Amino acid sequence: MQVGDITKQDASVQLPVPFIGSFNRDASLAIGTQAVTGVGFKPSYVFVQANINNDAAMSFGFSDAVSDKAKSDNNNEAASDYQDISTQCIHLRTGSSIALRGTIQSFDADGFTVDWTKQGAPTGTVVLNFMAFK
Amino acid sequence: MSQKVYWDNVNNKEVVDVSGAKDQAALIAEFGLDAGTQVLEITNPDFAHEVVGGTLQSFDAKQRGIDAATARETARAGKETAVKAKLGLTDQDFDDLKEALG
Numbered sequence: 001m002q003v004g005d006i007t008k009q010d011a012s013v014q015l016p017v018p019f020i021g022s023f024n025r026d027a028s029l030a031i032g033t034q035a036v037t038g039v040g041f042k043p044s045y046v047f048v049q050a051n052i053n054n055d056a057a058m059s060f061g062f063s064d065a066v067s068d069k070a071k072s073d074n075n076n077e078a079a080s081d082y083q084d085i086s087t088q089c090i091h092l093r094t095g096s097s098i099a100l101r102g103t104i105q106s107f108d109a110d111g112f113t114v115d116w117t118k119q120g121a122p123t124g125t126v127v128l129n130f131m132a133f134k
Numbered sequence: 135m136s137q138k139v140y141w142d143n144v145n146n147k148e149v150v151d152v153s154g155a156k157d158q159a160a161l162i163a164e165f166g167l168d169a170g171t172q173v174l175e176i177t178n179p180d181f182a183h184e185v186v187g188g189t190l191q192s193f194d195a196k197q198r199g200i201d202a203a204t205a206r207e208t209a210r211a212g213k214e215t216a217v218k219a220k221l222g223l224t225d226q227d228f229d230d231l232k233e234a235l236g
Contacts, residue, residue, distance in 0.1 A: 021152040026184040032146040035165055038153030054202045125182045125195055
């Protein structure tokens with residue numbers, strides 16, 4: 001049974017429990033992949049909150065490994081501005097023309113893989129919280 | 135809960151085992167990591183990892199944040215003191231100036 005399946009009334013307790021976890025990423029690393037494993041199942045959807053320590057950059061996003069969406073705090077480029085991101089679930093803008101971006105490349109047997117790309121040379125410690133759904 | 139970070143400097147691959155319980159050799163084989171992959175276990179939730187000069191290492195992210203905030207406040211207070219001295223302002227004068235400037 002997956003999230004979204006039709007269930008009988010009061011049978012929702014049978015739905016699989018999402019996995020909630022966290023990890024971090026060194027923003028200065030070269031572009032590449034970061035696999036997150038140990039989730040306990042192959043996810044179908046993931047929700048990700050991300051920020052960079054001591055920085056205004058923050059994003060909230062989700063993905064089904066095909067489509068990624070996010071809302072990104074653009075405070076480092078324009079105050080009180082939020083960007084609608086249609087191609088990444090992680091989008092951290094640390095300055096004008098400086099950003100760290102992540103998409104869900106794949107859902108794996110025990111987790112998922114993030115594909116990281118960069119604009120300019122972002123630095124800092126990215127802290128990510130996620131909820132993975134079976 | 136602890137987690138283990140695997141950093142393959144050769145292939146630029148990173149794997150985070152959020153359970154901290156997976157077999158190390160099996161994980162390296164599963165993700166096709168280089169034999170020289172560095173492994174770091176993080177047990178303190180205040181700690182994070184980074185790669186410095188190609189070496190995977192952990193650090194106290196919470197303390198680093200506190201230190202950065204302290205440094206910002208020290209710099210701000212220093213600028214405030216310098217402006218007051220240069221313009222001969224009292225604390226009240228300075229507060230009034232800040233309020234007037236919005």
